[in-house]
Amino acid sequence: SPHEAFLSLMGLAKCGVGDFEAVLDACVAGGLVDGATEERGYLLLQHALNTTDVVAAADRVEAMLAGSAYPGGGVSERMMVLVLQCHLRAESDRFLERFKTFCAAVGGVDRAPRSWVELLIQWAERRRYRLPDGDRRYVVEEVLVA
Structure with a gap:
């Protein structure tokens, strides 16, 4: 079933399988997973987060976000969390930029989700x-509002 395929692929992604994208593409070609859904992006992000070369993974994440597959608001909140985690793990300079972009994209919310603020604090602590x-002022303001 599609649910079982997703769970299996999630396990492979979390293990950091080297040829994960090829496996995912084969599942899409076989009709086990819909390649046009948010699930594909989520699985790719999960794999990027768990790979050994996190800097290259963060670059791939940015390329994926810039690509036509997920323009603008096509990124779900659960994908946003993985993007932030990937940038945090890679100690990327783009973390704060992405944090601000995602906060602006989550319409109708006065403040960032608490889990995002926790990631922001970890990022600030490392820097x-x-x-x-x-x-520094931005981080303090986000913490005080949360």
Whole structure:
């Protein structure tokens, strides 16, 4: 069933299987997974988060987000969390930019979800000696609002 295929693929993604995208494409070609849904993007992000080369994975995540498959608002909140986690793990300079973009994309919410703020705090902690004052103020404001 599609649900069982998704769970199996999720397990492979979490194991960081080297040829995961090829396996996923084969499942899409075989009709086990719908390649046009958010699930495909989520699985690719889950794999990127669990791969050994996190810097390259963060770059692939950015390329995927910039691609036509997930333009603008086509990224779900659960995908946003994985993108933030991937950038945090890679200690990417793009973390704060993505955080702000995602907060703006979540319409009707006065503040970032608490789980996102926790990631923001972890990011700021890792950069505490080289965090610009403006970014430091932004982090403090987000924490106070949460």
